[in-house]
Amino acid sequence: MHVPDGFLDLATSAATGAVAAGGIALALRGARRELDDRTAPLAGLTAVFVFAGQMVNFPVGAGTSGHLMGGALAALLVGPWTATLVVSVVLIVQALLFGDGGLTALGTNITLIALVGVWAGWWTFRVLSRVLPRRIGLVPPLAFVAGLVSVPAAALAFVGLYAVGGQAPVELSTLVTAMVGWHTVIGVGEGVITALVVSSVLAVRPDLVLAAAPYRQATELEIREGATA
Amino acid sequence: MGAPHGHLLHYHGHSVVHRTPAHLKIAALLAFVVVVVATPGTELWAFGAYLALLLGVVALSHVPPAYILPRMVVEVPFLVFALLLPFIATGERVDVGPFSLSEPGLLAAWTLVAKGTLGVLAALVLATTTEGRDLVAGLQRLRMPALMVQILSFMLRYLEVVGAEMHRMRIARESRGFHGRGLRAWPVLASSAGSLFIRSYERGERVHLAMLSRGYAGRLPLTQSQPADASQLARAAALPGAALLVLLTAYVW
Numbered sequence: 001m002h003v004p005d006g007f008l009d010l011a012t013s014a015a016t017g018a019v020a021a022g023g024i025a026l027a028l029r030g031a032r033r034e035l036d037d038r039t040a041p042l043a044g045l046t047a048v049f050v051f052a053g054q055m056v057n058f059p060v061g062a063g064t065s066g067h068l069m070g071g072a073l074a075a076l077l078v079g080p081w082t083a084t085l086v087v088s089v090v091l092i093v094q095a096l097l098f099g100d101g102g103l104t105a106l107g108t109n110i111t112l113i114a115l116v117g118v119w120a121g122w123w124t125f126r127v128l129s130r131v132l133p134r135r136i137g138l139v140p141p142l143a144f145v146a147g148l149v150s151v152p153a154a155a156l157a158f159v160g161l162y163a164v165g166g167q168a169p170v171e172l173s174t175l176v177t178a179m180v181g182w183h184t185v186i187g188v189g190e191g192v193i194t195a196l197v198v199s200s201v202l203a204v205r206p207d208l209v210l211a212a213a214p215y216r217q218a219t220e221l222e223i224r225e226g227a228t229a
Numbered sequence: 230m231g232a233p234h235g236h237l238l239h240y241h242g243h244s245v246v247h248r249t250p251a252h253l254k255i256a257a258l259l260a261f262v263v264v265v266v267a268t269p270g271t272e273l274w275a276f277g278a279y280l281a282l283l284l285g286v287v288a289l290s291h292v293p294p295a296y297i298l299p300r301m302v303v304e305v306p307f308l309v310f311a312l313l314l315p316f317i318a319t320g321e322r323v324d325v326g327p328f329s330l331s332e333p334g335l336l337a338a339w340t341l342v343a344k345g346t347l348g349v350l351a352a353l354v355l356a357t358t359t360e361g362r363d364l365v366a367g368l369q370r371l372r373m374p375a376l377m378v379q380i381l382s383f384m385l386r387y388l389e390v391v392g393a394e395m396h397r398m399r400i401a402r403e404s405r406g407f408h409g410r411g412l413r414a415w416p417v418l419a420s421s422a423g424s425l426f427i428r429s430y431e432r433g434e435r436v437h438l439a440m441l442s443r444g445y446a447g448r449l450p451l452t453q454s455q456p457a458d459a460s461q462l463a464r465a466a467a468l469p470g471a472a473l474l475v476l477l478t479a480y481v482w
Contacts, residue, residue, distance in 0.1 A: 004307045006266050006344025013266070028376050037445070038437045039376060044383020045433030048391040049426045051384070055395070056418055059410050068422070077426060089380050096255070096364060097238055097385075099352035100303045102345070103262045168337030169319045178317075193419055200423030208430055 002094070002109050003158070005102030012165025017107025023115045024088050030081025034210075039082075046078050047089040054090075058193060071113055072121025072150040073194045076143055076211040077201065080122040087114035108161065112154045120153035121146040121194075125211055136206075136215045140199040143211075147194030151187035155179040238300065238356040245464065246290035246358045250457045251367025253465035254359060258351045260469035264476050265347045270340030272479040276347070282471050283350050292357045297350075304349045307341065314338040361385040379449055383436070391429055398425065 008016075031039050050070045057067055070090075074083035088110050094100040101109045125146040132138055159176050202209050206216055246254075261283075268275050287297065318334025359367070365382045369375075398421050402409075407417060437445075457465075 004304060004341075004345040005262050005348025006341055007307070010263065010266055024377065025374070028374060032376070038434070040379035040449075041383055041436040041440065042430065042433040043380045045387055045391070045429045045436070046426075047380065047384040048387045049429040051388065052391050052395050052425060052429075053422050056422055057409070058415055058418055059412075078430075085377075085380065089377070089384055092381065093384060095352060097356045097359075097361065098303070099238075099300060099349050099356055102348035103259050103352055104266050104348070168314050168341075169331075169333050170314070170317055171319055174317055192415065193422075196416055196419030197423045197426070200420035201426055204424070205427050208427060 002091070002101030003105045003112070005104050007102075007105060008108060008161055008165040010104070012161055013104050013108055016111045016161065020088070020107040020110035020115070023084060023111070027081045027084035027088070031079075031085045034079045034082050042078075043082055043085050043089070046074065046082065047086045047093075050074055050086055051090050051093065053197075058189065068193050068197075069113065069117065069151065069190055071117030071154075072125075072143070072147040072190070073197055075118045075122040076125060076146060076194070076198055077209055079210045080118055083118045083122070084114050087118055112157050112161075116157040117150045117154040121150035122211075124149040129211075129214070134215055136202070136212065139202060139209070139212050139215060140195040143198040144191040144195035146191070148184070148187040148191035151190050152180045152183040155183035238353070239360050240290075240292045240296055240357045242291050242358065244289060244291045244358070246286060246354070249461055249465050250370075251359050251363040252370040253367075253457055253461060254355055255364075255367055255371060257465040257468050258355050261472050262348050262351050264469060264472040265344055265351075268344075268476055268479065270336050270343065275475050275479045276343045278475045279347055279472055280350075282468060282475075283347060283354065286354055286468060287350075290354065290358050292354075297353050297357065300353055301346070301349055304345055307345055311338040311341040311345075314341070361388075375448065382449070383433075387429075387432070390432075391425070394428060395421075395425055 031043060035042050050073075053068050053070055053073075055067065071083065071087050074086050077083075078086065091101065091106065091109050091114060095103060095106045095109070125142050128142050128145060129138075132142070156176070156179070159172070159179050162170075162175065163172055198209055198211075202212060206212060249257075261279075265276075265279055268279075287294065314337050315330040315334040316328070318331040318337060320331045320333035322329045323332050323335070324330075355364075362382065362385070365378055365385060368381065369378045373381075402417065402421065407414070409418065
C-alpha cells in the first residue's frame, strides 16, 4: 500500500518531504496540547497499537484478507494531532526497519496516509457530528463514514501527486476512476473495521474515544428513587 | 519484558556494515536511493551497476541472501501495478505477442521495478544491520526533534511486548474454538483490536507514571554515541559516491 522509490520524480518527493516535515512539526505542537508531558509514552504506545493493528488480518473470503490502515481510527481514538504523529512514526519505522515503502518516498507516504488520511477521516466525523443529532449510538456509523472517506481521499491525493510527478504517461481520468473506485471498495472494509473497533472501545472505556467526548458530556449522572436504599 | 530486544528484522553481526554508525548508514543509503531515482530508466547498465554495488554491501554485511530474499515480498503490490502499466499507459503502441502495449508504459514499468527493487534492497540493508536503539540514536544525530525521538524509542521498546500481547489474545480466541473465516469473524477480531488499543493505552499511562516516579521532566537521558571518525565517514560515503560516479558516467556517455 505504500508508495515505493521511483514512483514519483525527485522534485515531487522532495516537496512532499517538506510538507510531511511541516505537518509533523505542527502535529508535535498539537499533540503536546492534547497530551502534555504524557505525549511520549502515550503516542509511542498508540503507535505500537496501530502497527500491531495493521497485522490483524480480516478475512474477506476466497482466501484473501484485508487489514486496517488505521488513520481514521487513530484520529477518532486519540485526536487528529496525536494521530498524525502516531501514523508518521509507524510509517518511519516501516520504512527504516522493515523496508516497507521507499526511503525517498517516505515524505510522500507520510503526506498521503498520516496527513490526508487522518485529517480527511477526522473532518468527516466532525462535520457530520455537527449536522446530525447528538446521540451516542451514532458514533459507530459516523466512524464508518470517516474510515470509508479516509482511504479514497488518500488515493485521490496520490493521483494529484502523480499528475505532477508521475513517471509514466497514464491518462488521468483512467487513473482517477481506477484508484478512487478500487480504494472506495477498500474504504468500505476500513470503515467497517473502524466502526467495530470504535464501538468496542466505547463499550469498555468511552473516555478513550476522543471523538466521542462531546457525546459523553451530554449524559448526566442521575440517581434514581430507591437506588440508594 | 526484561532487557531491550533486537527488533524483528535485525540480523546479529559484527561486520563493517554493522559497525558503521547508524546516522552515516541512513544518510548513505538515502543518498544512494536519491541517485538511483535520479537515473533515467533508459540507462540499463547503470541499474546493473547499482545492483552490483548494493549486493557488494550485502556481501560485506555477512547477512545471508536467504535471510533477505523472502523479505523482498513487501514490493509485490507495486510489482502488480508495474505489470499493469504497459496496458493502461498512453503513447505509441508496440505489439508483443497477442497484446498491444504502450512503449512509454513498458519503459515506466521497467524503471519502477528497477528503482523499487533497489530501494527495497537498500532499506533492507539498513534494517538488517542496524539495531532499533542505534537507529533511534542515529535519527537523533540527524536532528530529528527530541519528542519524535522519544516517541520512536517508546514504539521500538514496546513493539514486541504488544506483539506478544496480541499473540496471547489470538491463542485465547483459538482455544475457544474461533476460526477466523469469512465476514462473521470481523466483530470478534475488531473487539480484539479494541481491547488491544485499551491495553496499549493503559500501558502507556502506567509507563508515564513510572517515568514520573523516576524524575521524568520531559527529557530522556540518552547516552551520547561516539562521534564518527574519518575512516567511518569515508566507508559510508563509498556506496553513494560510487553510485554517483556511475550516474555521471551514464550522463557523459
